[in-house]
Amino acid sequence: MADFDELKFRDPARARALTEALHREVEAAGRTISVMHVCGSHEQAIARFGLRAAFPRDLDVIMGPGCPVCVTDTPEVDEAVALAAQGARVCTYGDMLRLPGTVKSLADAQVDGGNVEVVYSVSRAVEIARARPAEQVVFFASGFETTAVATAAVVLSGVPENFSVLSSHKYVPAAMDLVAEIEETSIEGFIAAGHAATITGWGIFEPFAARTRSPVVVAGFEPLDVLAAVLELVRLIRAGRPEVMNCYPRCVSKEGNGPALEKLWKVFELAAGNWRGIARVPRGNLELRPEWDHLNARRRFRIDTSTVGGAERNVLAEHCICGTIMSGLARPSDCPIFGKECRPDSPVGACMVSSEGSCKIWHVYGGQPDLRGVA
Amino acid sequence: MCLGVPGKVLSISDDGMSAQVDFFGVEKELRLDIVDEPVTVGDYVLNHVGFAIRRIPPEEVGETLALFDQILKEAAAGDLMAEDVRGEMAAGKAVPGGESGRG
Numbered sequence: 193m194a195d196f197d198e199l200k201f202r203d204p205a206r207a208r209a210l211t212e213a214l215h216r217e218v219e220a221a222g223r224t225i226s227v228m229h230v231c232g233s234h235e236q237a238i239a240r241f242g243l244r245a246a247f248p249r250d251l252d253v254i255m256g257p258g259c260p261v262c263v264t265d266t267p268e269v270d271e272a273v274a275l276a277a278q279g280a281r282v283c284t285y286g287d288m289l290r291l292p293g294t295v296k297s298l299a300d301a302q303v304d305g306g307n308v309e310v311v312y313s314v315s316r317a318v319e320i321a322r323a324r325p326a327e328q329v330v331f332f333a334s335g336f337e338t339t340a341v342a343t344a345a346v347v348l349s350g351v352p353e354n355f356s357v358l359s360s361h362k363y364v365p366a367a368m369d370l371v372a373e374i375e376e377t378s379i380e381g382f383i384a385a386g387h388a389a390t391i392t393g394w395g396i397f398e399p400f401a402a403r404t405r406s407p408v409v410v411a412g413f414e415p416l417d418v419l420a421a422v423l424e425l426v427r428l429i430r431a432g433r434p435e436v437m438n439c440y441p442r443c444v445s446k447e448g449n450g451p452a453l454e455k456l457w458k459v460f461e462l463a464a465g466n467w468r469g470i471a472r473v474p475r476g477n478l479e480l481r482p483e484w485d486h487l488n489a490r491r492r493f494r495i496d497t498s499t500v501g502g503a504e505r506n507v508l509a510e511h512c513i514c515g516t517i518m519s520g521l522a523r524p525s526d527c528p529i530f531g532k533e534c535r536p537d538s539p540v541g542a543c544m545v546s547s548e549g550s551c552k553i554w555h556v557y558g559g560q561p562d563l564r565g566v567a
Numbered sequence: 568m569c570l571g572v573p574g575k576v577l578s579i580s581d582d583g584m585s586a587q588v589d590f591f592g593v594e595k596e597l598r599l600d601i602v603d604e605p606v607t608v609g610d611y612v613l614n615h616v617g618f619a620i621r622r623i624p625p626e627e628v629g630e631t632l633a634l635f636d637q638i639l640k641e642a643a644a645g646d647l648m649a650e651d652v653r654g655e656m657a658a659g660k661a662v663p664g665g666e667s668g669r670g
Contacts, residue, residue: 236648285616286654312658313617315598319660335616342618345600349584390613390621442627443613449620452601547647556647 202415210419211246217426218248225251226378227425228520230258230367231385232548233413239557241415252378253422257367257518258385260336261287261546263467264360269293270497272332272358275489276306277499281324282358283317284332285339286310287546290539292509296500298332314346321355330489332358338387340478341452344459347480347487358489361478363462364388365396370473371520372404379520381407381425386417386440391456393448397436405434412440459484468542469515508533512541517550524551531555572655573623576610586619587662588612595659617658 218225229235235255238244247253257263270293276282282298289299289310302308307327311317314331321329333343340361347357364385371377384397389410397408407428411421421439428435438444458481465477485491511529516522524530524543534540536552543549574588574597586606588597595617599606602619606612611628612619 233648233651236651240646240648312654313660315617315660338615338620341601341620342598342616345598345618349600387613387615387620442624443621449601449603451603452620455601547651553647 206416207246207419210416210423214251214419214423214426215248217423217430218251221250221426221430223250224378225380225426225429226254226520227252227381227383227422227429228254228256228371228379229383229385229411230256230364230371231383231388232259232546232550232553233387234258234383234385234411234418235550235553236548236557237413237415237418239553241418243415243418246419247422251422251426253383254379254520254523255518255550256371256379256382256520257467257470258364259518259543259546259548259550260339260360260362261285261291261334262514262518262542262549263362263367263470264288264291264334264542265466265468266292266294267466267497268358268360269297270500271490271495272298272330273301273306273500274495274497275330275358275493276301276308277304278493278496280328280330280489280493281307281309281320282330282332283309283311283320285312285334287548288332288334288360291542291545292539293500294497301500314343318346318351318355321352325352325354327354328493329355330358331355332360334360334362336362336364336385336388337391337456337478340460341391341449341456344455345452347459347484348455351487356487356489356492357480357484359460359477359479361460362465362467363476363478364392365400366462366473366476367467368397368400368408369404370467370471370476372400372406374519374521377520379406380429381409383418383421383425384408384410384436386410386412386443389440389444389448391449391452393446393453394436394438394444395446396448401434401436407434407437409437410440410444412443467518469512470519508540514541514543514551517543524554527551572614572652573611573628574614574656576606576608576612578608579606585660586612588614588619588659590614590656590659593656594662595656596662597659614655614659616655617660 317331460478462475463479543551574590611623613621
């Protein structure tokens with residue numbers, strides 16, 4: 193790989209130049225500017241590369257509801273746990289395994305003797321169904337549209353009769369609408385998730401920018417990608433231009449991935465859904481369209497979640513502020529149980545479970561990576 | 568989970584629905600039903616959960632590969648970004664001998 197050693201998107205000289213420009217821009221604004229990104233992979237990049245230490249003091253870059261696993265609601269987990277208890281084989285992505293339900297996670301269901309399997313791809317779940325024709329195999333599907341298109345492709349290519357989908361897919365633009373409508377929010381602009389935009393295209397954010405008067409910049413996941421996008425965003429905010437800027441042209445076009453979008457909307461439609469700890473989000477969930485009822489686990493089975501609820505109460509969960517964190521109104525370090533009772537090996541809240549959850553990211557990459565108060 | 572990982576197309580199935588793809592020395596089978604434009608042998612594609620989601624423009628290939636190579640090189644246990652990259656690499660369907668390591 194010697195030919196490829198030029199790490200253009202990590203070049204320190206360019207990073208310094210961008211950082212200096214960002215400092216000048218925020219200083220010239222003469223006030224605090226808050227912006228939000230809605231993607232766990234962006235938070236990984238920011239925390240992993242220590243970018244918050246380089247950001248100006250008066251710039252707040254906050255992670256919003258950008259972790260689809262984290263916003264999966266407890267009753268959705270309960271449905272999967274109940275299906276496992278009712279004898280179905282539940283296949284799901286690894287991040288979902290320890291996501292707490294009302295009382296139990298799928299990992300608990302496994303301990304109870306339920307058949308729960310982690311898969312890296314929905315295709316694998318279909319293979320499992322083919323190999324076990326006597327069983328009901330339910331794919332508990334999580335992820336934003338980038339991941340939902342894979343579920344859609346599998347549905348359209350034909351699946352065995354014993355395969356069904358329990359959809360917990362979420363829709364990124366709804367996450368941004370949600371935050372923009374919170375009254376106490378101070379967010380003036382958004383960094384849009386790069387790979388979700390690979391599918392939907394950046395054009396989808398234009399109506400949002402116009403309606404909320406908030407600029408949107410599409411960004412990749414490298415240090416220079418993030419720095420350049422934040423700089424562009426601050427410039428747009430200062431200029432009062434609620435426009436959409438694509439700072440990730442190597443992966444994102446205006447129209448997006450046509451074949452993938454066609455499949456997505458053939459299989460899914462937008463529906464209102466509760467996002468854990470946040471709110472009921474209109475058009476926030478991707479549900480199977482009625483013509484796929486025969487593959488929809490919610491239609492195929494009578495899912496009895498009363499058996500997995502019960503009177504047990506998780507006292508720790510009452511201290512969890514994941515919802516406030518995902519709304520951009522608090523940081524992981526503001527939570528009284530962050531890094532204490534709530535850790536990656538014993539997560540209380542959803543944000544500590546997924547590799548895309550802000551609490552897990554802050555915990556793994558140094559707990560409190562925001563060093564601006566130190567200098 | 569949203570981190571696409573690039574790989575090189577080694578061969579394409581007769582029905583055009585899947586491809587054998589090389590990820591840094593690990594061979595996996597990827598599905599081609601949702602890629603944005605037709606791919607041919609030698610192209611690079613972004614992989615997400617076992618599906619090619621974008622053909623990477625040839626002029627971007629060098630930088631994109633270098634970045635992921637670097638992430639893997641730096642990867643220590645417990646690094647979330649590297650774990651996500653490994654998960655994406657594992658998402659393709661195993662091919663006989665594909666894990667034995669050509670890299």
